[in-house]
Amino acid sequence: MDETAKEQPAGNEVPVQQVQQVQQPDRPDLAAQLESRRGEKHVVVLQDFPDPDAIACGFAHQIISRIYDIQTTLVHGGRISHQQNIALVKLLGVELVQYDQSMDLSPFAGAVFLDNQGTTVGSIVDALEESKVPPLIVIDHHEPQGRLEPLFKDIRPKIGSTSSIYAQYLQNGIIEMKTSDKSHTMMATALTHGIITDTNGFVYARDEDFQAAAYLSRYRDADVLAQIMNQARSKQTMKVIHKALGSRKIVESFSLSGVGYLRADDRDAIPQAADFLLSEENVHTAIVYGIVTGENWGEAIVGSMRTNRITIDPDQFIKEVFGKDASGHYFGGGKMSAGGFHVPIGFLAGSEGDEYQERKWNLFDEKIMEKVCAKIGAKHAKKVSES
Numbered sequence: 001m002d003e004t005a006k007e008q009p010a011g012n013e014v015p016v017q018q019v020q021q022v023q024q025p026d027r028p029d030l031a032a033q034l035e036s037r038r039g040e041k042h043v044v045v046l047q048d049f050p051d052p053d054a055i056a057c058g059f060a061h062q063i064i065s066r067i068y069d070i071q072t073t074l075v076h077g078g079r080i081s082h083q084q085n086i087a088l089v090k091l092l093g094v095e096l097v098q099y100d101q102s103m104d105l106s107p108f109a110g111a112v113f114l115d116n117q118g119t120t121v122g123s124i125v126d127a128l129e130e131s132k133v134p135p136l137i138v139i140d141h142h143e144p145q146g147r148l149e150p151l152f153k154d155i156r157p158k159i160g161s162t163s164s165i166y167a168q169y170l171q172n173g174i175i176e177m178k179t180s181d182k183s184h185t186m187m188a189t190a191l192t193h194g195i196i197t198d199t200n201g202f203v204y205a206r207d208e209d210f211q212a213a214a215y216l217s218r219y220r221d222a223d224v225l226a227q228i229m230n231q232a233r234s235k236q237t238m239k240v241i242h243k244a245l246g247s248r249k250i251v252e253s254f255s256l257s258g259v260g261y262l263r264a265d266d267r268d269a270i271p272q273a274a275d276f277l278l279s280e281e282n283v284h285t286a287i288v289y290g291i292v293t294g295e296n297w298g299e300a301i302v303g304s305m306r307t308n309r310i311t312i313d314p315d316q317f318i319k320e321v322f323g324k325d326a327s328g329h330y331f332g333g334g335k336m337s338a339g340g341f342h343v344p345i346g347f348l349a350g351s352e353g354d355e356y357q358e359r360k361w362n363l364f365d366e367k368i369m370e371k372v373c374a375k376i377g378a379k380h381a382k383k384v385s386e387s
């Protein structure tokens with residue numbers, strides 16, 4: 001028998017060694033980091049109004065941490081208001097704690113920031129600094145913001161969602177996944193939802209996002225996923241979208257709309273309205289903003305930007321338009337195709353129900369329009385006439 005013929009692969013078959021997965025040597029090792037923190041308590045900080053990507057990663061991080069005997073508390077400074085997010089939190093049975101200043105942070109040995117880098121989490125970062133809770137871990141897919149200096153960071157702006165990064169950790173064996181473990185199937189389902197929403201239904205998904213979703217499909221529960229995604233919009237959200245449509249101004253293919261005051265509970269209507277305005281013909285970018293008010297939360301201009309124009313970088317756009325606060329932090333930022341901003345009103349907050357409220361809104365509305373138009377290079381935004 002001819003030995004050489006036996007050893008050579010048939011046809012164009014690739015020798016086995018070459019198709020084996022290559023370990024990326026530059027990737028930081030989350031497992032080793034968690035291993036070194038056994039027995040600790042960590043606070044996991046999600047952005048003020050956590051979206052499905054953030055919620056899924058918080059949930060996944062909690063399950064992974066448990067393997068390393070690390071207890072986690074998930075906190076955020078805002079509300080859970082999008083109907084899909086309410087359904088998600090209920091189905092996962094995940095406990096999200098709303099942060100307030102009376103919260104005792106001293107039991108925590110470190111802080112973990114997921115799907116954010118401490119720039120969209122209100123006053124929590126300052127409170128953590130005061131309580132001497134060090135930032136340990138930052139895992140995110142937004143542009144590097146440089147505010148925190150954690151021991152471990154995995155920031156990848158070229159990936160569509162933080163959920164995709166977590167799916168990679170799972171695929172690389174950070175825990176042993178089992179289809180028979182309900183918490184694993186729920187985690188895979190939540191992460192899939194995170195990828196879908198952050199990539200706008202895979203429209204902006206990249207290679208790694210598709211691979212992550214393909215891996216998760218072995219474990220996720222499709223029926224539960226459908227249940228989460230088919231939540232109807234609340235009447236209040238429909239009202240905000242209606243208002244955004246009615247008051248939109250179109251300038252240079254930008255659709256700009258101020259929706260006035262809204263409660264913190266309805267805050268997630270803003271990105272939904274921006275998504276909706278983006279669907280109009282000859283519009284490539286939509287910006288929707290309003291003044292969000294809430295007890296224990298104060299008052300702030302909150303806005304969302306959506307674009308399908310590749311040459312527009314929402315992160316850069318928002319940073320240039322709104323700039324920084326007194327302590328040098330940007331009022332907002334973004335990622336590919338989407339961004340957001342949050343400008344606290346401070347001294348001018350309050351006085352609900354008096355005539356001053358309307359004047360205050362008009363002033364902010366005009367100022368934002370002016371700033372955005374200046375950036376676009378347009379003189380004036382005209383209201384769309386509904387004839």
Ligand SMILES: [Mn+2]
Nearest residue numbers: 053115162198
């Ligand atoms: Mn995200």
